[in-house]
Amino acid sequence: MGRFLTSLIALFALLAPGLALADPADIDAAARGVVRVVIIDSQGGELVPISHGTGFAVASDKVVTNAHVVRDAMRDEDLRIGIIPTGGGEAVYGQLIAASAKTDLALIRVTGSLRLPPLALAGGAPPDSGDVTSVGYPMNVDRAQGLDLGDIFRSQPPVKSRGFVSGTRPSRQFDSILHTAPIARGNSGGPLLDNCGRVLGVNSFGADSDGGDAEFFFAVSNRELLPFLKANGVEARVNDMPCRSMADLDEAERQRMAREQLIARQDLAQRAEMTREQRDRAQFEAEQSVMTDREDRVFLAFALLLVAFGLGQWALTIHNAEPRDEKKLRMVGAGAIVVVLVALAAYLTRPGLDEIDRRVAAAMTPEGTDDGEGGSALHQGDLKLTCRIVPERSRVTSSETEDLDFDWTTAGCVNGRTQYGFSGGTWSRVFVPENEDAVSVASFDPDRRMYRVERYLLSRSAMEEARTARTKYDAPMCGDEGAAAQLGDLQTEVLGQLPQQPNERLVYECSARP
Known part of the structure; x- marks a missing residue:
């Protein structure tokens, strides 16, 4: 019977691609901004952890957690809040900015030079069903590994557990999401993520299972989190675009290209027939x-x-x-x-x-045809464009999608300062920033006036390798002789280190700017 049910579930998953599971790469990308929040006492000159919970970044220097996680530090001025990052790096102290016992939310400012990748919050109404993932630091896992409180000062990857949304219902105090993604003591304050790694809520507490009943858990919904952040001066990244897998997006792109090719062939055949009749x-x-x-x-x-x-x-x-x-x-x-x-x-x-x-x-020969050097309109020198996101062709989890001014020259210079490389028939530029753990590959098709950005949200170690590869060359400046071809060759090492599939793909259509 068990094998039959397993086979039936697998078959259903194949027949229902719309119910795709969470993408591990998206969950891993979101987990980079998850931290362990530790309440620390100083005894005899030594730091002693009292308790811990979980938090996640909503800005590079700000972390959200539950109010009950930092309750002891609020009551005792001698206790301090420690922030231990997920992907390595030194632990730092945090300063409490605000706490709301009513909604069980707290906001902490991170001190020091630790720079965290903020998580995006899902926009719109909370879901009433669907897959979710809890990310955090459950204490029972630490105990199972034989870790004591002293070991938690070492950076550890968070635990990820999958479940389902069981409904949205208010608790006695705040609006919450009921779900089955297991959490335990220590998970409090961690994010509840959708399949694209966007935050749906802040895990808070579990229902009493009475030792045998099914276990359910509650997360403070974004309906409470967003006003709390706004009231404390935090403009969180909110993404209300549909959650689509990259595989679905690629399949839709293949179908779109097949349709365009079919239309082009039909148009070509029709024009050939018209040309034959005209001839x-x-x-x-x-x-x-x-x-x-x-x-x-x-x-x-x-x-x-x-x-x-x-x-x-x-x-x-x-x-x-x-x-x-x-x-x-x-x-x-x-x-x-x-x-x-x-x-x-x-x-x-x-x-x-x-x-x-x-x-x-x-x-x-049509009247007005210019066979001289002017060429078609698409090749008449420089372009001054405004590029707008195409939602149905894009996959966005955390990036901004505002309109872009895009000035292009035939030599591949953008906005008068950024040289693009030309290789394999494609204009592209690889960006490896120092202040963000993400590599972006931007490309532009001047004939179709399409601008595309693919973003790879990397771990700290992978990001360091990409930065090391990037330091091996100096990008040529706009106007340098052979700049496009030279940069096209220089970028290959960085490109070779990137995963096979990006986390995000932003596709823009560009039109002439008045």
């Missing part, structure tokens, strides 16, 4: 006009010869008359010779049969 019509008209012109020229030559014959007879009459008028004879004779020459010219300059092909070619 046949032009061929018929050219043949008729050339034959008419030839006949007209032959008739003209024949008529002129008759005139010349008449003038010749007149000249002969003058020549035989007595007395002979020499002046009139010369004029008539000269006239006869001129008419003969004109007749000969008319005959020799009649259009040949090759004139048919020339007239067909002229008829098939």
